[in-house]
Amino acid sequence: MSIKPFQINIDQKQLDDLKLRLSQTRWVEKETPDDWSQGIPLAYMKDIHATWLNDYDWRPIEEKLNGLGSFMTEIDGVDIHFLHIRSPHAGARPLIMTHGWPGSVLEFMKVIPMLTEPEKHGGKAEDAFHLVLPTMPGYGFSGKPTSTGWTIDRIGAAWAELMARLGYARYLAQGGDWGSAVTIAIGRADPEHCAGVHVNMVIAMPDEEIMTAPTPEEQRLLADFMLHQEWGTGYAKQQSTRPQTLAYALVDSPIGQAAWILEKFHEWADCDGHPENIFTRNELLDNVMMYWLSAAGGSSARLYWESYNSINADEFTLPMGGTVFPVEIFKPSRRWASKQYTNIVFWSEPERGGHFAAFEQPETLVKDLRECFKIIWNS
Numbered sequence: 001m002s003i004k005p006f007q008i009n010i011d012q013k014q015l016d017d018l019k020l021r022l023s024q025t026r027w028v029e030k031e032t033p034d035d036w037s038q039g040i041p042l043a044y045m046k047d048i049h050a051t052w053l054n055d056y057d058w059r060p061i062e063e064k065l066n067g068l069g070s071f072m073t074e075i076d077g078v079d080i081h082f083l084h085i086r087s088p089h090a091g092a093r094p095l096i097m098t099h100g101w102p103g104s105v106l107e108f109m110k111v112i113p114m115l116t117e118p119e120k121h122g123g124k125a126e127d128a129f130h131l132v133l134p135t136m137p138g139y140g141f142s143g144k145p146t147s148t149g150w151t152i153d154r155i156g157a158a159w160a161e162l163m164a165r166l167g168y169a170r171y172l173a174q175g176g177d178w179g180s181a182v183t184i185a186i187g188r189a190d191p192e193h194c195a196g197v198h199v200n201m202v203i204a205m206p207d208e209e210i211m212t213a214p215t216p217e218e219q220r221l222l223a224d225f226m227l228h229q230e231w232g233t234g235y236a237k238q239q240s241t242r243p244q245t246l247a248y249a250l251v252d253s254p255i256g257q258a259a260w261i262l263e264k265f266h267e268w269a270d271c272d273g274h275p276e277n278i279f280t281r282n283e284l285l286d287n288v289m290m291y292w293l294s295a296a297g298g299s300s301a302r303l304y305w306e307s308y309n310s311i312n313a314d315e316f317t318l319p320m321g322g323t324v325f326p327v328e329i330f331k332p333s334r335r336w337a338s339k340q341y342t343n344i345v346f347w348s349e350p351e352r353g354g355h356f357a358a359f360e361q362p363e364t365l366v367k368d369l370r371e372c373f374k375i376i377w378n379s
Contacts (some may be wrong), residue, residue, distance in 0.1 A: 100177020138299030156185025247298025321346030321372030
């Protein structure tokens, strides 16, 4: 039950080993088309490699994470690393935010000050939140499950336990990607204490009515979904069926791990054709390091093996809000989503943004969270 301060302190030998591995990279030949259609291009990976080997410094982000309030606690036999950032405003509302794959708690770095000190970022004191940002089991500096059964539902129950340990009798939950599924699982596991949720990837499958009589807009959304299913889900098929086989490559090769992750920041972000149009190179490498330093290539992928084909699609009755960004990988209409989420109190469809909402469009996401959670908290 104990919660202990946790300092991230990567041994310099581990960073030196990374440099050695990078210096011995065995390169693949150039792709045959002049675009990203076969995957991440060789020229870009060589640029990433040069920066990572010669210029990148891990220590600043390590220091930042430690300075925010880094903690460790054991839940259900697994060590859980989390950030706990309390707002200076006594009336702030507790909010747990959950990342997904291939992200990390670093996705939330830009929204932390906006949510905890809103008066400095266009908001008011009553918009403040106390933030709890856990790292999922098998990711980053959390522990790795040693047996099967760590499903989305189990993680949701673990997060409810975490909020109870922190003394939050009433709280809110938010997430995207796998964090969206975990957020809904929190609401299912702990409706007595979780007042409501917001997700920026609304997971809802179309029912027979939608499929047989879709609106013109829903026809477009369904076409986007089918295109993603055909061309964009190879990574998920591999991770949901043979994560252990994939792990040998990702844990052994830093360039392999980086390419596996960075391709998705190109494909899933609203970045006008290149990830560095929206993210800095250091931001991208910091996130890759959360996987490389913890050798999480396989342990993070196992979540797909556990839960990819078994997400709970039962009716969800807690107050819920959704923000559907235009370059999200899965986009239902509100009518479509309301078949499963029967108490939608907030819905937003911004003009810009993609899968990594807090990372890409922090101001937009914060605006939506303020509006959504004001409705839920005061109801």
